[in-house]
Amino acid sequence: MAWRRRGAGHPGGAALAAxxxxxxxxxxxxxxxxxxxSGVLSPVLYLAAMGVGxxxxxxxxxxxxxxxxxYAAFLAPGLMAAQAxxxxxxxxxxxxxxxVKWLKTYQAAAATPLRPADLFHGHLLFTALRLAMNxxxxxxxxxxxxxxRSAWALACVPGAVLTGLAFAAPVEAFTVxxxxxxxxxxxxxxxxxxxxxxxxxxxxxxxxxxxxxxxAYLTPLWHGVALCRSLSLGAAGLAGSAAHVGxxxxxxxxxxxxGRVTYRRRLHA
Amino acid sequence: MADPDILIRARGLTKVFGGSVAVDGIDFxxxxxxxxxxxxxxxxxxxxxxxxxxxxxxxxxxxxTVLGLDPVRDGPAIRARLGxxxxxxxxxxxxxxxxxxxxxGRYFGLRxxxxxxxxxxxxxxxxxxxxAGDQVEPLSGGMKRRLTIARSLISxxxxxxxxxxxxxxxxxxxHVVWDRLYRLxxxxxxxxxxxxxxxxxEQLCDRLVVMDRGRIVAQGxxxxxxxxxxxPEVLELRFPVGEQEQAAEKLADVPADRTEVLxxxxxxxxxxxxxxxxxxxxxxxxxxxxxxxxxxxxxxxxRLTGRRLED
Numbered sequence: 001m002a003w004r005r006r007g008a009g010h011p012g013g014a015a016l017a018a019x020x021x022x023x024x025x026x027x028x029x030x031x032x033x034x035x036x037x038s039g040v041l042s043p044v045l046y047l048a049a050m051g052v053g054x055x056x057x058x059x060x061x062x063x064x065x066x067x068x069x070x071y072a073a074f075l076a077p078g079l080m081a082a083q084a085x086x087x088x089x090x091x092x093x094x095x096x097x098x099x100v101k102w103l104k105t106y107q108a109a110a111a112t113p114l115r116p117a118d119l120f121h122g123h124l125l126f127t128a129l130r131l132a133m134n135x136x137x138x139x140x141x142x143x144x145x146x147x148x149r150s151a152w153a154l155a156c157v158p159g160a161v162l163t164g165l166a167f168a169a170p171v172e173a174f175t176v177x178x179x180x181x182x183x184x185x186x187x188x189x190x191x192x193x194x195x196x197x198x199x200x201x202x203x204x205x206x207x208x209x210x211x212x213x214x215x216a217y218l219t220p221l222w223h224g225v226a227l228c229r230s231l232s233l234g235a236a237g238l239a240g241s242a243a244h245v246g247x248x249x250x251x252x253x254x255x256x257x258x259g260r261v262t263y264r265r266r267l268h269a
Numbered sequence: 270m271a272d273p274d275i276l277i278r279a280r281g282l283t284k285v286f287g288g289s290v291a292v293d294g295i296d297f298x299x300x301x302x303x304x305x306x307x308x309x310x311x312x313x314x315x316x317x318x319x320x321x322x323x324x325x326x327x328x329x330x331x332x333x334t335v336l337g338l339d340p341v342r343d344g345p346a347i348r349a350r351l352g353x354x355x356x357x358x359x360x361x362x363x364x365x366x367x368x369x370x371x372x373x374g375r376y377f378g379l380r381x382x383x384x385x386x387x388x389x390x391x392x393x394x395x396x397x398x399x400x401a402g403d404q405v406e407p408l409s410g411g412m413k414r415r416l417t418i419a420r421s422l423i424s425x426x427x428x429x430x431x432x433x434x435x436x437x438x439x440x441x442x443x444h445v446v447w448d449r450l451y452r453l454x455x456x457x458x459x460x461x462x463x464x465x466x467x468x469x470x471e472q473l474c475d476r477l478v479v480m481d482r483g484r485i486v487a488q489g490x491x492x493x494x495x496x497x498x499x500x501p502e503v504l505e506l507r508f509p510v511g512e513q514e515q516a517a518e519k520l521a522d523v524p525a526d527r528t529e530v531l532x533x534x535x536x537x538x539x540x541x542x543x544x545x546x547x548x549x550x551x552x553x554x555x556x557x558x559x560x561x562x563x564x565x566x567x568x569x570x571x572r573l574t575g576r577r578l579e580d
Contacts, residue, residue, distance in 0.1 A: 108359035
């Protein structure tokens with residue numbers, strides 16, 4: 001519906017969303033330096049400390065490795081998916097909240113031909129672009145650390161983008177309903193950090209007590225981690241990958257549908 | 270639509286938020302080239318009306334046509350032809366003055382060279398040409414307002430909507446904004462504005478509606494409204510603290526069209542203020558201060574609603 005082309009002379013949804021994407025790109029020209037830390041430095045630091053440092057201890061205890069690979073090779077693709085979650089959460093909370101609450105630039109844009117859904121789609125496009133950039137950098141860092149085991153690792157880039165969107169779309173749909181920013185601290189503390197630690201990034205979910213394994217398998221991050229890891233290690237099967245992609249796309253799609261409603265309610269009250 | 274010069278037409282236009290009625294079935298028409306005002310106190314429903322005209326708030330009931338189109342179905346097409354100056358500043362304070370116009374121009378699908386050319390012209394018009402490369406944040410309230418006006422004009426709109434364009438500005442900054450709006454009016458731009466300043470409405474509006482509690486209580490030209498609901502002159506009397514009540518009783522038989530006793534002063538409406546003042550003095554009353562002035566829209570509002578505009 002939202003992407004349907006309107007009558008002659010009127011731009012379609014894709015063109016309108018692209019206008020909002022250009023706003024975020026203009027904005028990014030001012031803030032990109034700050035994003036270098038999370039994009040480049042953080043993968044290097046994590047892989048050095050946990051992959052190489054901690055990995056030396058893990059690998060010494062398990063000479064056969066985790067599923068036959070070094071701890072660094074096991075960890076790296078998991079971190080890539082986790083980084084995608086982190087980037088998505090960053091991008092879909094404060095920048096969106098600031099636009100609707102502090103700067104009110106969303107209200108300004110809503111008075112132009114852009115519809116609330118165009119603003120939502122435009123920001124998701126920008127988020128996808130940032131996710132792709134970060135994933136490419138992460139892949140290069142992985143290559144430098146020698147943790148890539150298969151050419152399929154290239155497919156980790158779209159895999160990480162999809163993982164990120166499975167967070168960005170629903171979180172952004174939620175953010176735009178908020179009138180105070182205190183919700184985000186809760187979201188980070190009780191949402192993102194437990195997921196980061198227990199969704200299979202640092203150790204297989206099979207290490208968890210049996211009772212909390214099922215919820216771990218339901219988190220989008222676990223699917224993202226499993227997808228990226230199997231691709232990077234050259235162990236991806238068609239059925240398994242399709243299930244992960246389908247699950248992540250389902251969550252992202254539900255967030256997309258919700259966000260179109262919440263954006264409209266907030267901006268066209 | 271039959272008459273192409275009617276740009277906006279509302280019939281029984283209503284907006285309900287939750288259980289409360291913000292706009293309660295109003296009718297009005299806007300004609301091409303005129304400056305049309307909504308005058309009323311805070312909470313009268315002016316901003317809600319403006320948001321419905323601006324196609325960012327769907328009407329709850331009634332009919333609304335803007336530029337011959339339906340705001341619910343054709344919102345983007347209508348908004349492409351409107352300029353909006355919202356009540357609250359919505360500038361991107363992290364960008365420069367020029368970048369604000371660039372970003373906004375792109376929302377209308379304008380090419381970069383078109384935006385650059387208009388930006389130069391518009392910043393000149395709102396007297397901000399020398400601040401083009403500056404951040405928006407440190408600009409004064411008056412400058413931000415003028416920048417918002419420039420931004421609203423980047424798409425060369427057919428109708429400019431201004432919601433309380435000078436609220437919160439100091440008197441000098443208000444006069445600069447009025448001067449710019451007056452120039453736009455002279456240039457034939459169709460303006461719709463809301464205000465709770467009667468002087469703003471009197472100076473700028475060709476025609477206005479007086480709103481109170483979601484309803485239109487009167488409409489016409491400022492001159493007609495004053496003629497209909499006020500008197501040519503108004504005598505204002507202030508009495509020393511505590512003496513007003515007593516004085517008001519003695520004033521009861523002074524010949525005047527009408528008498529209003531406010532908290533701080535008494536107003537006597539008549540054709541000849543000086544003659545009325547002489548009558549007051551003949552009764553042995555000596556007010557602390559006296560003022561004879563002409564009738565204003567403030568008096569119209571007081572007459573129609575029993576309350577004052579600015580409180």
